[in-house]
Amino acid sequence: MVVVIAVLAVGGLFLFRPRGKGLPPVEAPPEPQIPDLRVPPQEGPVDREGGTTTTLPPPEEELLKAPEIEVPPPSAGRMVRLRTRLSRSQNVLGRGLLELLSRDRLDDDVWDEIEETLITADVGVAPTRAMVEELRTKVKVLGTRTPDEVRGLLKEELLKQISPDLDRTLRTSSHAGRPAVLLVVGVNGTGKTTTTGKLARALVGDGNKVVLGAADTFRAAATDQLQTWGDRVGAAVVRGPEGGDPASVAFDAVARGIEESADTVIIDTAGRLHTKTGLMDELGKVKRVIEKKAVVDEVLLVLDATTGQNGMRQAQVFAEAVNITGIALTKLDGTAKGGIVISVQRELGVPVKLVGLGEGPDDLAPFDPEVFVDALLGD
Ligand SMILES: Nc1nc2c(ncn2[C@@H]2O[C@H](COP(=O)(O)OP(=O)(O)OP(=O)(O)O)[C@@H](O)[C@H]2O)c(=O)[nH]1
Numbered sequence: 001m002v003v004v005i006a007v008l009a010v011g012g013l014f015l016f017r018p019r020g021k022g023l024p025p026v027e028a029p030p031e032p033q034i035p036d037l038r039v040p041p042q043e044g045p046v047d048r049e050g051g052t053t054t055t056l057p058p059p060e061e062e063l064l065k066a067p068e069i070e071v072p073p074p075s076a077g078r079m080v081r082l083r084t085r086l087s088r089s090q091n092v093l094g095r096g097l098l099e100l101l102s103r104d105r106l107d108d109d110v111w112d113e114i115e116e117t118l119i120t121a122d123v124g125v126a127p128t129r130a131m132v133e134e135l136r137t138k139v140k141v142l143g144t145r146t147p148d149e150v151r152g153l154l155k156e157e158l159l160k161q162i163s164p165d166l167d168r169t170l171r172t173s174s175h176a177g178r179p180a181v182l183l184v185v186g187v188n189g190t191g192k193t194t195t196t197g198k199l200a201r202a203l204v205g206d207g208n209k210v211v212l213g214a215a216d217t218f219r220a221a222a223t224d225q226l227q228t229w230g231d232r233v234g235a236a237v238v239r240g241p242e243g244g245d246p247a248s249v250a251f252d253a254v255a256r257g258i259e260e261s262a263d264t265v266i267i268d269t270a271g272r273l274h275t276k277t278g279l280m281d282e283l284g285k286v287k288r289v290i291e292k293k294a295v296v297d298e299v300l301l302v303l304d305a306t307t308g309q310n311g312m313r314q315a316q317v318f319a320e321a322v323n324i325t326g327i328a329l330t331k332l333d334g335t336a337k338g339g340i341v342i343s344v345q346r347e348l349g350v351p352v353k354l355v356g357l358g359e360g361p362d363d364l365a366p367f368d369p370e371v372f373v374d375a376l377l378g379d
Contacts (some may be wrong), residue, residue, distance in 0.1 A: 069234040072205035078365035082333075082357040083375035089338030093121040094154075094376035101150045106139060121336065122308055124343030127161045134160075155373050161342045164369040166351035170326065171297040172203055172264045178294045179211070179257040179265045183250075185283060185322060186302035187314045188271040191330035191356055193222045195302050196268040197229025198364035199328075199354070203264055204233040205362075211260060213253025213267035214239040215246035215286060226268055232361075236260065246270055246282065247289040254293045265294075280321040287322065298325045300353070305332045305340050312340075312347060319348050329367075330356030338376060341367075 096117045118128040172180050186192045200210045212230045214223040220242045230237035238253035250267045257265035287296055301324045303315050332355050341352050352367045
């Protein structure tokens with residue numbers, strides 16, 4: 001009892017010392033890039049008499065207990081697992097086209113409807129025209145069509161527009177004794193930080209050692225968010241002061257990756273859409289600074305599939321500022337406009353490499369054109 005009172009008195013004094021709002025009662029602030037290994041103090045439970053009892057802090061060994069590190073699943077076959085998430089696009093685009101093309105008489109009005117369906121699903125004007133023309137010719141040759149033939153025809157045309165032969169491999173393996181470096185760029189709000197975290201998770205699940213660089217120094221929340229993603233899978237997160245130089249964070253992250261013999265360093269950059277020159281300068285500097293230590297293997301542009309033409313215009317600004325090597329198309333589960341896969345590749349001239357198909361931590365999949373088209377048309 002005496003000991004409890006003494007501890008409470010000392011603890012009380014300590015608690016009332018002036019400190020930052022909302023900070024937990026720990027002795028010293030944690031080092032920026034080291035996950036907080038301490039267990040937060042427990043609230044005292046209410047005792048039978050209605051008062052509260054105070055639980056003494058657990059012994060030192062327990063305080064230093066490492067947080068549970070998750071073992072994420074590997075990324076292979078994810079698009080198959082997640083294909084039902086494309087149901088909105090399937091209903092509008094896939095089913096719509098199948099129904100129209102199965103009609104007995106395909107007059108101009110029906111072809112107009114086919115064209116409209118493709119345009120509404122964000123396929124883009126030029127690819128729509130090309131598809132309609134090809135379909136018209138092939139339908140003429142076929143004459144009467146069985147449902148299987150219609151499906152086969154559509155599959156062939158959609159696949160052709162998605163260019164299944166494009167190289168969609170994400171270069172994430174270390175080379176020449178250095179980690180692969182991925183820069184993640186895009187407008188804030190597109191799911192950039194989430195995608196960086198999900199990608200890190202997928203790579204860890206595939207057996208890679210990953211270091212994350214929180215170079216979006218303009219948004220403190222983005223850094224904290226990335227820290228949480230990293231902590232969950234045991235990936236180190238290199239962060240800088242709020243408003244600090246993104247290039248310096250990127251440099252430190254790559255240095256840490258080399259030091260720790262990591263396979264992949266993923267750098268989340270700031271996505272403020274100011275002027276194109278400003279963006280060019282900023283991303284150019286980040287890239288130049290990284291190249292003092294390693295090679296930038298991938299520049300992934302994150303694009304929100306639900307933003308349509310507006311998102312595409314913003315994406316173009318990024319594509320002009322930096323040499324994009326792949327697109328991560330997010331929120332494809334929340335849209336009927338799955339045709340954006342076709343238009344974005346065509347407009348930016350780079351393949352979609354990853355797709356976001358939900359809010360869950362493992363809802364990011366390597367893009368597989370064949371699975372995508374099958375999902376649109378329904379099995
Ligand atoms: N349904 C769905 N939601 C997603 C997907 N990717 C991200 N999100 C969600 O989108 C929400 C908003 O994300 P964002 O506002 O872009 O946040 P962020 O990831 O921090 O993006 P930045 O602002 O660029 O750092 C979050 O709740 C994410 O879980 C996806 O593929 N599908």
